[in-house]
Amino acid sequence: MIQVIQAQNVGFAYLEERFGLQLAEDEAFFTEWFENLPEITDLEKQDLDRVKFHFLRLVKRPPLSEETVKLVILSPLLNLAGFYDEPFYMRGEQSIEISAEDEEEVIRGRIDFLVIQEQLWLLVIESKRSSFSLLEAIPQALVYMLANPNQDKPTFGLVTNGSHFIFVKLIKQNIPKYALSDEFTLLKRKSELYQVLSILKNLSQIMS
Structure with a gap:
C-alpha cells in the first residue's frame, strides 16, 4: 500500500535519503543571488518603502494570513520584477505529487505560486509561523522543486513569511x-527588500 506524506511534514533528512538530494558546497553553484545584480531605481525604492510601511502596519494586528502576505508583500515584488509581463505567466496554487523510485511513498502538497514554466516556485509561510526559522519550510519548497518535470534547467525558489526571505536553487540531473x-x-533599519527585488529582477532576466 502506498503511503501518502504531506509536503509540509518532510525534512532535509528524508529528502537526502529518499531522493539523494545533496547540498552544494561550491559557492559557484548559486551565484544568481549575489553576482551581476541589476540596480534598483529610486522609484522602485519608493515602492518598496511603501510595501515595508504597509507590512509593518499590518503586523500590529496579527495574525497575518498567507493570502495577506501574498497581497501585501509578494505581489508587489513580482510585479516590480517583471513577472506579470511577457514572456512570463503566473499561476496560483498548484497541486504536486512526487514519489521516490520504489514508489512506496508519495509526497503531496500545494505550492502557493508557480511562475515561468515551472522554473520559479514561491512558497509563502503563514505569518503566525514567523517565529520559526525559514529553514523549516525549505524542505517543503524543495519537494515542489523536485516535482518539476524539466530536468534540463535549474529551478529557483523563494521562501518567505512576509518579513524574511531565502532564495533556493535546485539542479536535478543525475544527482539533485x-x-x-x-x-x-x-525589519532592519535599512530594509533588505532592495536586495530581494534585485535578485528577483536578475532571475527574471536569466529566465527570459
Missing part, C-alpha cells in the same frame, strides 16, 4: 543538488 542564499529581512 541545492543551495541557499543568505536570509534577507525588511
